[in-house]
Amino acid sequence: MAGKQEGVRRAQADRRARTRSALLEAAARGLSRYGYANLVLERVAAEAGYTRGALYHLFANKEDLALAVVKWVEETWDAEVGHLVAEQTDPVDALLALARGHAVYCRRDVADVMMTLRVEFAGQDHPVGRAITDIVDRLEADCARLIAAGRGSGAIPPGPPPTVMASAYLGVVEAVGIQLAGHAPHDVELADRAVRGVLGLPPVTAGTFPPP
């Protein structure tokens, strides 16, 4: 196990990883634009600079590719938005941080992959659809807990049950993020506004937004 051995092994592994990343990124863009059914693998490969042969060498099939994209998007989202939420101690602060963080996350062009696929596979029984609903369901449960906690402390006024609130909360967060992608800084402000509205919190008074 000399240094050169690992070096060359990393060389081949790096080559593989680079092409994989290129294909993954092209697939993510393609999925967000065309969805799953209309995604043509030859275009994906061509956009990444390869052919379908490379794609089928690195991914078992179209479904496997889409699942890999979903996993990749989930990981980048967690890395960028998840920690913003985790470092908040107050549940309301956490919910507001998630909304604002997601709005910022949505400024990149692959952000609406999840939404596109979720809509396409809604009501179906497809592995890709299940992968997405699993993620969303976990997130929704987390948000429901945060809302329940906020209710318990009195920070969130009474209203519909926390699970229903969480569903509405995530819906508006997603909608604002997608509708206002590329409209900084209004994306963050309106995500904040919409979430406060759903939670029943009073609006921030003029001049105090955005907070430092």
Added chain:
Amino acid sequence: MAGKQEGVRRAQADRRARTRSALLEAAARGLSRYGYANLVLERVAAEAGYTRGALYHLFANKEDLALAVVKWVEETWDAEVGHLVAEQTDPVDALLALARGHAVYCRRDVADVMMTLRVEFAGQDHPVGRAITDIVDRLEADCARLIAAGRGSGAIPPGPPPTVMASAYLGVVEAVGIQLAGHAPHDVELADRAVRGVLGLPPVTAGTFPPP
């Protein structure tokens, strides 16, 4: 032009209209579940009690069928939600009436046809996608005017430009309508809350919702 002539003519026309409606309704349900690309015309026809032959006799092709569905949904939406908005004189009341009316409209199962197709054709150049964006763009312009009017009268506090606000407003209305379909009466309440939040209006104090 005796009564009998018109009678029999109405008989054949009625037959045609009934099968057309059955196919249209089946197509609407199919589109909202599977989207356009995954919609199989044989299933649509079978669900309506016919075969593809009937479908191709009444519609030129798949695209024509989808366009007819879009038109039909638009008309039912106008009939059910549009007049609620039109009879409001105050712009803020109109915006709130639209949000609440749309939430009620979304309780039927074909309500998310527009959203499904809009997502599927986003960024494409397809006639069906254009038909939808045309409708949404008109609605968005109307809402932007209402928001500008509310700003002018001071009823809506300052914030992002009306066009951006309208985009966020409609996104939120759509999201809540879809997420909370079948969760009456929370759907209406949360649509109201979300819209008030986006517009920067204070929440309704506890106990006063819903208004008569």
Added chain:
DNA sequence: CGACCTACATACATGCATGTATGTAAGTTA
């Protein structure tokens, strides 16, 4: 440097959904 493996391209086979052409029964008008 010769044997082997990996990364990728090219070529082929399959399936599925659309669209079209044809057939048939029911309805309409003289």
Added chain:
DNA sequence: TAACTTACATACATGCATGTATGTAGGTCG
């Protein structure tokens, strides 16, 4: 009731995208 049209079903043809099988060049290791 006979000529004609409409409403629909059945059968056929086409295209396109996936998946697989095969080929080849470059890297890897003895």
